[in-house]
Amino acid sequence: MLSDLTLSEEQKAVREAAREFAEKEFPKYAEESDREEKFPFELLRKAASLGFVGLHIPEEYGGQGMGLLAYCLAVEEFWRVDGGLGMILSTTFGSEMILMFGSEEQKEEYVPPVARGEKICCSCFTEPQAGSDIAAVRTSARRDGDNYTINGVKTFITNGSIADYYVVLARTSPGAPKRSMGLSVFVVERGAPGLEAKKLTNKLGIRASDTAEVYFKDVAVPQGNLVGVEGEGFRQAMDFFNLTRIHTAFQAVGIAQGAFELALEYAKNREAFERRLADFQVTREKLAVMRTKIEAARLLALQAAVEADRGKPDPGLTAMAKYFAARVAQDVVSESLQIHGGYGFMGDQAISRMYRDVRVLEIYEGTREIEVELLARSLLGELPSKLGAVRRHPLR
Amino acid sequence: MRIFVLVKHSPSPESLLRVSADGKSLDPTCLTYDINEWDRYAVEEAVRLKEKHGGEVVAVSVGTNCDATLRKCLAMGVDRAIKVPAEPGFDASMAAEAVVDVLKCEAFDIVLSGFMSQDANNALVGALAAAKLDIPFATAVTELSVEGGEARAVRELEGGYREEVALPLPCLVTVQSGINEPRYVSIMGIKAAKAKELKDHPVKLGDATVSTERIYAPPTRRAEIISGAPLEVAEKLIELIRSKGVLR
Ligand SMILES: Cc1cc2nc3c(=O)[nH]c(=O)nc-3n(C[C@H](O)[C@H](O)[C@H](O)COP(=O)(O)OP(=O)(O)OC[C@H]3O[C@@H](n4cnc5c(N)ncnc54)[C@H](O)[C@@H]3O)c2cc1C
Numbered sequence: 149m150l151s152d153l154t155l156s157e158e159q160k161a162v163r164e165a166a167r168e169f170a171e172k173e174f175p176k177y178a179e180e181s182d183r184e185e186k187f188p189f190e191l192l193r194k195a196a197s198l199g200f201v202g203l204h205i206p207e208e209y210g211g212q213g214m215g216l217l218a219y220c221l222a223v224e225e226f227w228r229v230d231g232g233l234g235m236i237l238s239t240t241f242g243s244e245m246i247l248m249f250g251s252e253e254q255k256e257e258y259v260p261p262v263a264r265g266e267k268i269c270c271s272c273f274t275e276p277q278a279g280s281d282i283a284a285v286r287t288s289a290r291r292d293g294d295n296y297t298i299n300g301v302k303t304f305i306t307n308g309s310i311a312d313y314y315v316v317l318a319r320t321s322p323g324a325p326k327r328s329m330g331l332s333v334f335v336v337e338r339g340a341p342g343l344e345a346k347k348l349t350n351k352l353g354i355r356a357s358d359t360a361e362v363y364f365k366d367v368a369v370p371q372g373n374l375v376g377v378e379g380e381g382f383r384q385a386m387d388f389f390n391l392t393r394i395h396t397a398f399q400a401v402g403i404a405q406g407a408f409e410l411a412l413e414y415a416k417n418r419e420a421f422e423r424r425l426a427d428f429q430v431t432r433e434k435l436a437v438m439r440t441k442i443e444a445a446r447l448l449a450l451q452a453a454v455e456a457d458r459g460k461p462d463p464g465l466t467a468m469a470k471y472f473a474a475r476v477a478q479d480v481v482s483e484s485l486q487i488h489g490g491y492g493f494m495g496d497q498a499i500s501r502m503y504r505d506v507r508v509l510e511i512y513e514g515t516r517e518i519e520v521e522l523l524a525r526s527l528l529g530e531l532p533s534k535l536g537a538v539r540r541h542p543l544r
Numbered sequence: 545m546r547i548f549v550l551v552k553h554s555p556s557p558e559s560l561l562r563v564s565a566d567g568k569s570l571d572p573t574c575l576t577y578d579i580n581e582w583d584r585y586a587v588e589e590a591v592r593l594k595e596k597h598g599g600e601v602v603a604v605s606v607g608t609n610c611d612a613t614l615r616k617c618l619a620m621g622v623d624r625a626i627k628v629p630a631e632p633g634f635d636a637s638m639a640a641e642a643v644v645d646v647l648k649c650e651a652f653d654i655v656l657s658g659f660m661s662q663d664a665n666n667a668l669v670g671a672l673a674a675a676k677l678d679i680p681f682a683t684a685v686t687e688l689s690v691e692g693g694e695a696r697a698v699r700e701l702e703g704g705y706r707e708e709v710a711l712p713l714p715c716l717v718t719v720q721s722g723i724n725e726p727r728y729v730s731i732m733g734i735k736a737a738k739a740k741e742l743k744d745h746p747v748k749l750g751d752a753t754v755s756t757e758r759i760y761a762p763p764t765r766r767a768e769i770i771s772g773a774p775l776e777v778a779e780k781l782i783e784l785i786r787s788k789g790v791l792r
Contacts, residue, residue: 158734161615164578165729172728199731212731 154454159218166222174229181356182232182501185349187310188356192236196265210260217453220398227402231505232356242271242315245388249376258313270311272302272362280518283327289318294371298364308360309347312338317381331381335373342367353504390461393470396513397449400473404442404480407502411484438480445473464526464533471519474509481506545599549590550643550657551583551617553610557662568756579613582658586719588726590656591621606630606642618737619729625742630749636668637753644676645747655716659684670718681716682709686723
């Protein structure tokens with residue numbers, strides 16, 4: 149990997165440690181976890197014992213305090229070997245919301261066990277009628293004295309059936325003047341009466357990752373479980389995604405890199421017309437373009453992560469990185485499969501699994517279209533982004 | 545116990561190999577480097593000895609570019625690291641001389657190294673260093689224990705045989721792969737490594753004992769398919785074997 153211009157010695161060491169771990173451990177689980185749609189608990193435990201799980205979470209909350217970029221580098225290396233298994237680094241997904249907006253008590257209670265990999269967190273935004281349009285959330289949280297009572301259905305929730313903590317976006321003020329107003333975030337614990345989850349099976353890809361529908365039937369949570377400010381849920385969710393989309397960009401860089409390596413190896417060894425595939429000009433161009441796109445995507449992802457580590461993620465740079473990296477990953481994985489020919493299609497090769505796994509990257513954490521929209525808003529000054537700082541051309 | 549372990553930051557045998565323009569060296573740009581595979585086992589064995597007997601493990605590496613590998617050792621549980629900023633290349637005697645220069649300034653009970661390095665596969669540095677220090681050594685060790693002032697080592701011999709030897713301390717052993725299962729580098733280890741000492745030990749090395757005349761890719765050998773009637777094929781085959789000097 150070339151783009152390490154900005155990496156510290158420590159970050160390089162993290163990347164290498166993650167690479168070694170994934171290279172040696174993932175092959176033991178990849179095929180079976182995918183086929184059986186089995187969450188790799190054993191692998192999670194191993195990764196957690198080595199400190200990979202809470203890399204980005206501050207030390208005072210049980211994490212490794214290494215910053216977002218270090219975490220992202222581990223994500224990239226894990227996804228390079230297998231995307232579904234790479235999702236073990238998303239068992240902290242949602243804890244970022246508590247870290248950004250939660251009270252001190254909430255941070256101390258919920259974050260450390262998640263950072264240590266002992267508990268699993270999930271984030272519940274999406275509903276059957278509210279995906280990209282999360283302001284369409286109908287799940288309600290009604291204030292009853294000292295409690296809120298939550299009712300509604302969430303779907304496509306990563307870790308939904310295995311989570312210990314559920315970070316939930318719900319409507320607290322049904323009559324608010326705008327749909328994006330009157331939303332709030334809560335944390336609900338597994339086992340709360342009325343909370344149920346059903347694992348969704350037969351996904352196209354990342355089948356090692358758990359995805360579930362989550363039901364809230366009169367789930368009572370104390371007021372102390374409100375995360376952040378009542379009515380600010382939408383804004384909090386946007387800030388949350390500005391951060392978490394960055395590691396999604398690294399998921400994309402990782403899987404693209406993995407697919408490229410498989411393609412290169414295959415092209416050097418497979419012969420047709422008495423030559424190696426790597427000797428055909430067409431294949432050579434494919435490899436050259438694939439590698440260039442990956443490097444460009446990696447640099448954008450690095451830029452977004454460095455920006456976040458400097459203080460605050462930039463929504464435009466994050467959207468750019470996530471949009472581009474996810475796009476590149478589709479192209480690269482598809483071209484890699486093309487180079488593998490029928491052997492790639494028949495399903496027993498890692499590239500077949502990558503072809504299924506990669507697809508989710510343009511859907512979750514903001515669809516491709518939503519990233520483009522966020523980019524455009526950034527350019528036009530409708531979002532607080534550096535991309536809005538455009539000079540006027542002298543020949544206008 | 546004072547344990548030293550010799551490690552090399554060395555090119556992976558899976559790297560792309562390109563001969564440099566001078567025809568005498570490998571072009572380093574295409575090489576991927578890592579801790580030498582055998583040294584990983586040596587480091588693990590050294591750390592295990594310390595965990596059992598207490599004491600200190602010190603890693604020593606010769607090379608101008610070996611910081612990452614030394615930091616990896618520190619992250620795996622080595623206590624401090626010494627870098628000898630010299631480039632002996634494939635000159636095993638010079639590399640051994642550099643290591644010995646360090647060891648002469650330190651007190652040690654046992655020195656571990658990998659059986660060989662993954663680039664040149666010479667398996668020389670350990671043995672040469674032991675000879676220069678005039679201490680007993682054992683190579684290709686697959687089991688090791690230290691008790692009552694001596695090291696007991698099981699060595700791997702040709703043909704699946706084993707040999708058990710006892711060496712009075714201080715001694716040197718070169719470790720065969722598979723002696724243990726090296727631990728993964730943990731994030732906690734990486735953080736702990738930050739506070740550990742990594743110091744330079746400059747040396748003045750003597751004259752080279754090896755000079756490289758030429759490095760080249762071996763000529764590609766082609767397979768030949770012998771066709772024809774069985775009798776014809778057999779005759780051609782015998783002729784071929786004879787021409788290679790196998791049959792007289
Ligand atoms: C494996 C997986 C895991 C997931 N994990 C989670 C999770 O942990 N938590 C969670 O809350 N959600 C999760 N999701 C849900 C995910 O975030 C949504 O699927 C995503 O936001 C898209 O919503 P949707 O599926 O309802 O599609 P829709 O929003 O209905 O979109 C359908 C299509 O219309 C396009 N579209 C929508 N609006 C616009 C617009 N304004 N302009 C142009 N085009 C538009 C979309 O880009 C898309 O192409 C997960 C999804 C998957 C598949």
